[in-house]
Structure formats: C-alpha cells, structure tokens
Amino acid sequence: MGSSLEQKYLKIRKELLGSISLLFGVFILGTAGYCLIEGWTISEAAYMTVITLSSVGFSEVRPLDEKGRLFTISLIILGVISIGYIVNRFTEAIIQGYFQDAIKLRQQKRLLDTLSQHYILCGFGRTGRQIALEFKAEGIPFVIVDAKAEVVEIAGQMGYTVFQGDATEDATLIAVGIDRAVCLVVALPSDAENLYILISAKTLNPNLRTVARANTEEASRKLQRVGADAVISPYITGGRRMAAAALRPQVMDFVDGIITGTDRSLYLEEFQIQSEHFPFEGQTLREARLRLESGALVLAIRRSSGELIGGPTAETLIGRGDTLICMGTAEQLRRLNQLLDPLDPNHSQELRLPKQVPPNAEPDEEEGLV
Numbered sequence: 285m286g287s288s289l290e291q292k293y294l295k296i297r298k299e300l301l302g303s304i305s306l307l308f309g310v311f312i313l314g315t316a317g318y319c320l321i322e323g324w325t326i327s328e329a330a331y332m333t334v335i336t337l338s339s340v341g342f343s344e345v346r347p348l349d350e351k352g353r354l355f356t357i358s359l360i361i362l363g364v365i366s367i368g369y370i371v372n373r374f375t376e377a378i379i380q381g382y383f384q385d386a387i388k389l390r391q392q393k394r395l396l397d398t399l400s401q402h403y404i405l406c407g408f409g410r411t412g413r414q415i416a417l418e419f420k421a422e423g424i425p426f427v428i429v430d431a432k433a434e435v436v437e438i439a440g441q442m443g444y445t446v447f448q449g450d451a452t453e454d455a456t457l458i459a460v461g462i463d464r465a466v467c468l469v470v471a472l473p474s475d476a477e478n479l480y481i482l483i484s485a486k487t488l489n490p491n492l493r494t495v496a497r498a499n500t501e502e503a504s505r506k507l508q509r510v511g512a513d514a515v516i517s518p519y520i521t522g523g524r525r526m527a528a529a530a531l532r533p534q535v536m537d538f539v540d541g542i543i544t545g546t547d548r549s550l551y552l553e554e555f556q557i558q559s560e561h562f563p564f565e566g567q568t569l570r571e572a573r574l575r576l577e578s579g580a581l582v583l584a585i586r587r588s589s590g591e592l593i594g595g596p597t598a599e600t601l602i603g604r605g606d607t608l609i610c611m612g613t614a615e616q617l618r619r620l621n622q623l624l625d626p627l628d629p630n631h632s633q634e635l636r637l638p639k640q641v642p643p644n645a646e647p648d649e650e651e652g653l654v
Contacts, residue, residue, distance in 0.1 A: 296376070296377050299373045299376075299377075300370075300373050300374065300377060303366070303369045303370040303373045304370065306366050306369065306370075307337075307363075307366040307367065307370060310337065310359070310362045310363055310366050311333055311334070311337065313359075313362070314329070314332070314333030314336065314337065314359045314363075315329045315330045315333050316329070317329075317355050317359065318332050318352070318355070321351050321352055321355055322346065322348065322349070322352050324346065328345045328346070331345060332344065332345050333359065336356055336359050336363065337359070337360075337363035337366075339360070339363075392445075392447070395445060396427065396445075396447070396460060397461075399425060399427060399445075399460075399461045399464065399465075400464045401425070401464070401465075401466050402424070402425040402426055402427060402461065402464070402465050402466065403419060403424055403425070403426035403427075403465065403467045404426065404427055404429060404457075404460055404461075404462065404465050404467070404469070405419070405426055405428045405429065405469045405471065406429045406430075406451040406468070406469065406470045406471060406472060406478075406481055407429075407430060407451075407470065407471040407473070407497075408428050408430045408435050408436075408439050408446070409471065409472070409473060411471045411497060412430075412471040415471060416428060416439070416442075416444055425445075426444075427445045427446065427460045427461075428444050428445065428446040428447070429446075429447050429448075429449060429451045429456060429460055430451075431448065431449065431450050431451070432448075433448060436448040447459060447460050451470075451472070451477075451481045452477055452480045452481055453484075454484055457481075457484060457485060457488055458488065462485060462488045462489050462492070463488060463489050465489065465492060466492070466493060467492065467493040467494070468482075468485050468492055468493070468494045468495070469494075469495045469496075470485075470494070470495070470496040470497060471497045472497070473497075473499070475498055475499050475506075475507075478496050478497055478498070478503070478507065479496075479503070479506055479507055479510065482494055482496055482507060482510055482511065483510050486511045493513050494511065494512050494513050494514075495512070495513065495514045495515075495516065496512045496514070496515050496516070497515075497517070497518065498515050498516070498517050499517065499519070500517075501517075504517060542611060549613060550611060550612065551612065551613070551614060551617055552609070552610070552611050553609075553610055553611075553612075553617050554607055554608065554610070555607065555608045555610065555620065555621065555624055556606075556607045557602070557604050557605065557606050557607070557608065557624060558604060558605070559604075559624070559625040560604075561625055562603075562604055562624065562625065563623075564602055564603075564624075565603050566601065566603055567601070567602065568599050568600060568601055568602070569582060569596060569597070569598050569599075569600050569602060570598035570599065572602060572623075574620060577619070577623055578612070578616050578620035578623055579612055579613070579616040579619070580610045580611065580612030580616040580617055580620040581610060581611045581612060582596055582608050582609070582610050583595070583609050583610060583611055584596065585600060585602065585606050585607070585608055585609070586606065586609070587605070587606055588605030588606065608624075
C-alpha cells in the first residue's frame, strides 16, 4: 500500500474520466453538427446523437440529406471508438483491481488517521524486519515506511501496516502521523538518508523520541548532534554481543530472555512517573513498599536530571520525574503500574504485556528489599 497503490489508482481513474469525457465530447459534437448541418432544434439533434451513438436502430428524426448522412457515418465511427475505449478502460480497471485499490486506499487512510502514540519504522531491510518482529511481539501500534514497492508488498503480506513513500520527504512523514507518534526508528542502510530523515522528523515533532541506525562512528556522532536520542551501530553492537555471549553466555541468555521474545516469564519495563496522583512522592523505596506490594524488582532509577542510579537501595528516594526500570512477571508489573498511579493505571505507562499471564510469583517478604 502507499504511494504506488495511490499512483496506480489515480492513473486508472484519470483514464476512466478521460474516456467518459471523450464520449461526452462526441455527444456535444454530434448535437452541434446536426443543428448546423440539418438545422434541427437542440432537442432533436441531441436525440439523434444519442440513438446514433447507442445504435438502437430507431428511425431518423427527419430525413437526412447527403451531408447529414456523411456526418452520421463519422459520428458512428467516433462513437464506436469512444465506447470501445471506455469498455477497454473499464475492463482493465476491473482486472487490475481499481475498485479494490480504492477500498484499500480508504481503509489505509482511515487507519493512518486513527494512529496515535504509535511508532514509525523507516526501512524494512534485514534490520527493519527484526525491529518489526519485536514491535509485533510487544503488541505496540506501528507503521512501516519504505520506498521500494516489492518491499512494501512483502511487509503487507506479513500483516504489517505499511506505507510506501520516501521517508526523507516531509509529506511522507506527515502522512504516517509524525505529529502524533511517540517514537521514530530510522533503519535505512544509508547514513545520509537516516540523518536527513532525523532532521525532518525533529523539525515536524520536536518532542519525538528518535532511534537511528549508524554504520560508522562519524555518522553516529552526526546523528547524535542533530538530536537522536539513541544511535545504534549494528556492527559495533553485534560485535559486543558476540563477545559477551562468548565470555558470559549465561548472562546473555538471561538478558535476551527478558528483553525479547513472546514466551518469556520475566519482563523488563520502564515506568516514567509523571502523574499528579503519585502517592509516594518523597518516600524511600522501603517506605513505598513497591517490592512487597507488587513483587516487581526495581533495578535502576533515572532522575529527571539524567542521573542513573543502578541497584538502588531501600533508602533511595523516589519522586515525580523519575523513571523506574523494573523486572518482574507480567502480573507483577501490572500491579506495580497500578501502585504508581492508582487513579489511572494506564497513565504512567502503557504496558506491553500478554493478556494471559503466569500465576503471580510470591514476593520476597524480607523487609528492606526493593
């Protein structure tokens, strides 16, 4: 779907409208011809033109002279050509799925217009496909943007919401709801295109979180310079993970198991505390009793200033503006979400967890654990 489908739709529509306009032009020509050549009234000339073009076989309105007969022959030939062209265009429109394309375009436009708080993925290559799989596993709303028709076709067959277009153009980003999106992931193989898209996206939505792919360190620095929140190099990151898997295989298996996949029992989630109803303002983790009440473990806290506190103790203070990085089962994290914002469980964090969850794990009753 996307611009290629729209171009195909517009092309066939233009041809259909052109053929209808041609037939209407022949009708006007025939009416004017009979008025001028035979001196008939407009109604008589129009009636004669219609029965001539439709070949119904009715008799002439009045007897025709030689000029009138020659004109009628010419009119019949033009009518046959016009009607034949219309039939040809209409048949081709049915064969090529013009009407189905029109329905798809309307459905796509409605879907894109309803997207909000969604993710935009630019590029559906090898990296982009893996990102899409993870997004799908997390159950988050997202749309894929790619310029290649064959790639768009593949993504559509896989059930993804996809838009064909050049992501470096503002019109494409606006079409996929850049102003309503929460995150943009740029995964094109070209560093220059990634940089260009990032600049456009930040201009259209300054509050957008952006994650960009970089193939070189120089590109990474430039992407960070123009506002990328995170820059990932597949080669550097892949090398580090391979080294870690060789040196600490059990650690890597554990980390992979809680970060990716759909069959995990433990999850990592972040909770940004912004609610005015936060009940633990100025309290320590011991006083908040988050671990005891939910069973989830607070692994780290990032302050609004950017300071990261890893392995917070029971005496660590929490407050609005903090982001809690937590680990637990699906049910434990849901319970923690309710504790952090009791008046609106979905305000502090839209959890991306499965509906069917394992039985809740027993919390550690030892006082002071966080």
